[in-house]
Amino acid sequence: EAAVTQSPRNKVAVTGGKVTLSCNQTNNHNNMYWYRQDTGHGLRLIHYSYGAGSTEKGDIPDGYKASRPSQENFSLILELATPSQTSVYFCASGEGGSGNTLYFGEGSRLIVV
Amino acid sequence: GEQVEQLPSILRVQEGSSASINCSYEDSASNYFPWYKQEPGENPKLIIDIRSNMERKQIQELIVLLDKKAKRFSLHITDTQPGDSAMYFCAASERNAGAKLTFGGGTRLTVRP
Numbered sequence: 539e540a541a542v543t544q545s546p547r548n549k550v551a552v553t554g555g556k557v558t559l560s561c562n563q564t565n566n567h568n569n570m571y572w573y574r575q576d577t578g579h580g581l582r583l584i585h586y587s588y589g590a591g592s593t594e595k596g597d598i599p600d601g602y603k604a605s606r607p608s609q610e611n612f613s614l615i616l617e618l619a620t621p622s623q624t625s626v627y628f629c630a631s632g633e634g635g636s637g638n639t640l641y642f643g644e645g646s647r648l649i650v651v
Numbered sequence: 652g653e654q655v656e657q658l659p660s661i662l663r664v665q666e667g668s669s670a671s672i673n674c675s676y677e678d679s680a681s682n683y684f685p686w687y688k689q690e691p692g693e694n695p696k697l698i699i700d701i702r703s704n705m706e707r708k709q710i711q712e713l714i715v716l717l718d719k720k721a722k723r724f725s726l727h728i729t730d731t732q733p734g735d736s737a738m739y740f741c742a743a744s745e746r747n748a749g750a751k752l753t754f755g756g757g758t759r760l761t762v763r764p
Contacts, residue, residue: 573754580657580740581695581754597652597753628694637683637702637744640752642694 541565544629544643551650557616559646561629567641568634570612572596572604574625575645581628587612588634619650653678655743657755665763670728672758674741677722683744684717684724685752690737699726731762 541564551557563570568589573581573596583596585604593604601623603615616623626647630640654677664670674684685700701708701715701724708715714727728735741755 571752578660578756580756583751583753586751596751637700639685639697639700640687640695642696644694 542629542631542641542643544627544646546646547644548647549649551616551619551648553620553650555619557619557623557648557650559614559616559627559629559648561612561614561643562610563612563629563631563641564610565631565641566609567631568609569632569638570606571630571632571640572602572612572614573628573630574598575628576625584614584627616648619648621650624648624650653681653743653745653753655741655753655755657741657758659758660756661759661761663761663763664731666732667730670731670735670760670762672726672739672741672760673723674725674743674755675721675723676743676753678743678745679719679722680745681743684715685742685744686713686715686726687740687742687754688737689740689757695738695740728760731760733762733764736760736762 545560571586572584587606605613626645629643632638632640657674682703687695688698689695699713712729717724739758742752
């Protein structure tokens, strides 16, 4: 089964601080994704990537950057964290193409105070 | 981009009865419709999916129906069990949007013994 690991699993950050959420997958999947999950909003796509060196804006990219330095790693960066970015963040990987299964990590709970 | 609406947001049923969750989408180019289940404290996992060349698919107690004309799809769980209690998400993927999945807002299903 796909293995997607996220770190940190829990993080408390101060407003205006920089936060980096990391994701590693061991399945050699081309595509990787960052979603945030909030009550009432489901899972919303922030950034995604088709492969090393590629990053694409999702549906809610404002306030976030992404980095895909290798096939295995995909990071989400909050340069200036705000309380509105308090959420649970999920990384996922998939083979790519229409109809592919997403394999999610365990989630990273971020609280911005 | 695609928008997916999911109803109801909360669903409570008696063990042994059926549960139905309905989703609608906006983009007629969407051609892949998966359903994910998220147990408390865990990550979402794919449970069943349907492609646009099908109208119905069943895996054990799970049935998905797709009405392309109405741009609606639904999940039906027959003979529900307490273990079916979870959050359920529908999603839609556009043919030409790589593997970008847009999720609905989620349904919290509770099956009462």
